Amino acid sequence: MSLYSEKVMDHFRHPRNVGVIEDADGVGEVGNAKCGDIMKMYIKVENGILTDVKFETFGCGSAIASSSMATEMIKGKPISEALQLTNKAVTEALDGLPAHKLHCSVLAEEAVQAAVLDYYKKNNIPYDEAQFKCALCAHEHDHDGENV
């Protein structure tokens, strides 16, 4: 199918880091089943580094590929760097997404933030709310990839 780039299809067919981390330090879930996408991100943190990342996704091909790509982009990186991950970076790494699928990359960005936020809260680590604009407001994402 030529709806998606080769990169998207590769990550969809062979998703990296699928699964669950049972003793995760942070878990973030974004999206809702009503809209047709849910992403759940599990992180393991050691000395501020994301030593392991896993995901589960209910959603279309680009949602699965975006989650997979996002986990690859943050695994082994410091939290500070993971929080810089944007949906644009995920989309570019996938060699682009169709316009009506950009929200999938937004979900991936939000899922990472949600997992880190959960980790901060569990460990009573102070954080700057401005860094979590997506994960905190728990908004309904729209399907144009724009935050409402």
Added chain:
Amino acid sequence: MFVYADHAATTKLRESAARVYAETAAAYYGNPSSLHTVGQKAQEKLTECRERIADLLGADAREIYFTSGGSESDNQAILSAASFGARKGKKKLISTAIEHHAVLHTLNKLQKEGFEVVLLPVGENGIVSPADVENAIDENTALVSVMLANNEIGTIQPVEEIGEICRRRGVLFHTDAVQAVGHIPVDVKKIGCDYLALSAHKFGGPKGVGALYVRRGAPLSPLIEGGAQERGKRAGTEDLPAIAAMTEALRASIADMGATDALLRKLQDKLIDGLSKIPHSILNGDRVRRLPGNTSFCFEGIEGESLLLLLDDKGVCASSGSACTSGSLDPSHVLLAIGRVHDVAHGSLRITLGEENTEADVDYLLQVIPEVVAYLRGMSPVWRDLQTGKRQFIL
């Protein structure tokens, strides 16, 4: 293995229809509107096609108008009936919640222009109640439009009963028969409709050609202005090769209908029984009153587009009513109308078989579909929540 299982989307051009197309294009290149011999030869061919299509539908040749396909036919029927009604002060249009967008969007447009549109609900079985149609009709009603068979879930509507009601109440009746013609017996007189839309590529004919049956005396106004083709109701030089190929495809489909129906019913039974074994799944639409080729299911905990992509990788062409495949926010309006909630409707799969499919195809489908469903459930946080009791099963 390759299995084309999306015949409701479109069918392969029949070999005999392809032959007729090529022969007609070569031998009848004249413009049917031309006065000379070459033109008149084309005109005769056109008349012959019209007569044969009419015969196959139980109509009179003067009641058949060639169009570009189902959407155009639906548009023209509805717009004609609506403007006729409006001139008499009748501005109510009655239809169902499960119509094709060619009907629904035309009705939406008319609603914006001041018409009252009533979309009747259907039961969980995907079938509209004739009593609901009867109750909705009042003195302001211009048109009732009910599809003959649904494109997504295959349910066959009680159009003969609805036709009888409409005749008795003096209301025009249109039926979108795009999915039905060539697949189940269709007779316009038995249905008692004023309009019937059909599309060639759904029964082995070419794309871009169809027809509209209009009962003699029913109002019809052109969508396309210009020359006097189609008795002034549809301007534009006729696509004679396509019309001839459609005629052949319809002839052959109807001639083969008995054998095809027997095969498809057998394959359908096997497919439905097999897919029903997947836990937390459900058949969409009535088990019996459905097109022989249609099998539609919802699988809880997964999303349809990823299901389609993985099936495509395994050589299976199918379809889904998930939001992601429609490009809109909501899953299929048909699945929502039969009571599937959003979460479940996203995980739908439509398998539509045709006469070239075999039992081996169904065996293969019954091998790969459960595998792919299980694989996607294995990475679905929704499925995990269902398994651990955090979320309640709907199916």
